[in-house]
Amino acid sequence: MITSVQNAKVKHVVALQQKSSLRREESLFVVEGQREIEHCVGCGYEVVELFVNESERSRIRELENISPLTSHLVTPQVYEKMAYRGSTEGMIAVVKCRDHSLSSLPSSIFHLTSSPLIIVLESVEKPGNIGAILRSADAAGVDAVIICDPLTDLYNPNLIRASIGGVFSVPTAVCTSEECIAFLKQHGVTILTAQLQDSHLYYDYDMTHATAIVMGTESTGLTNVWREAADAHIRIPMLGRLDSLNVSVSAAILMFEAVRQRQSPEVYFGKK
Numbered sequence: 001m002i003t004s005v006q007n008a009k010v011k012h013v014v015a016l017q018q019k020s021s022l023r024r025e026e027s028l029f030v031v032e033g034q035r036e037i038e039h040c041v042g043c044g045y046e047v048v049e050l051f052v053n054e055s056e057r058s059r060i061r062e063l064e065n066i067s068p069l070t071s072h073l074v075t076p077q078v079y080e081k082m083a084y085r086g087s088t089e090g091m092i093a094v095v096k097c098r099d100h101s102l103s104s105l106p107s108s109i110f111h112l113t114s115s116p117l118i119i120v121l122e123s124v125e126k127p128g129n130i131g132a133i134l135r136s137a138d139a140a141g142v143d144a145v146i147i148c149d150p151l152t153d154l155y156n157p158n159l160i161r162a163s164i165g166g167v168f169s170v171p172t173a174v175c176t177s178e179e180c181i182a183f184l185k186q187h188g189v190t191i192l193t194a195q196l197q198d199s200h201l202y203y204d205y206d207m208t209h210a211t212a213i214v215m216g217t218e219s220t221g222l223t224n225v226w227r228e229a230a231d232a233h234i235r236i237p238m239l240g241r242l243d244s245l246n247v248s249v250s251a252a253i254l255m256f257e258a259v260r261q262r263q264s265p266e267v268y269f270g271k272k
Helices: 010-019 020-026 035-042 052-058 076-082 127-140 157-163 175-187 225-227 247-262
Strands: 028-034 046-051 069-075 092-098 119-122 144-148 172-174 190-194 211-215 234-235
Touching: 010 028, 010 046, 010 092, 020 028, 020 119, 020 127, 028 035, 028 157, 035 046, 035 092, 046 052, 046 076, 052 069, 052 076, 069 076, 119 127, 119 175, 119 247, 127 144, 127 157, 127 225, 144 175, 172 175, 175 190, 175 225, 190 225, 190 247, 211 247
Parallel strands: 046 069, 119 144, 119 211, 144 172, 190 211, 190 234
Antiparallel strands: 028 092, 046 092
């Protein structure tokens, strides 16, 4: 039982929650909540340490397939100190990071007979937006998400929370824009950049073949390196007074257009 908020392990968890530099240095991150931890482990991640709120343990069912190196009971006061958010089902895990280089993406997504759908995000700064996009990507069956020139790390607590597990289930890589463009062209993937200028309506383009949909920041959009590398520029029609949607909403619209095109009418409208 850990009873002091000054305990070294408690301080370590708090630091991992707050400092991206420490997460990178130690290749560790924190997951809160039984559902999220189970999903994380189910996607092949390794739990290093597990902390359970002593006052909640009677409500916590036994976790399957989780064999942390160490487990600890903590008092409610200590748990409150460790938790990044409010209600987290009385459980916190320290987990090993994965490799997120381009080479880590499953080779199966580029099988000769497949037409992968890839979402590319250039310098999207808000962790919540990236998390929401990963959540939508999981729902749409996207083959991979590639984050270029990132302004936040993949294991930011807000990103994990917003993704509702999508950060664990969707194959994700992190690299520079130049590396990503070379990678996509090497594999014959059509690059569609979402932008307002010099663009055409998104539903006029065939997304049934290998396709990468590229999104930029809400404030400045995509850089010229992507505009010049694109095979086509696409846009979502704006009929109101505002000039743009939230990037996560835009990404969801575009990826589900690809889903619509790739599904037969019977499957898409729930008749099969």
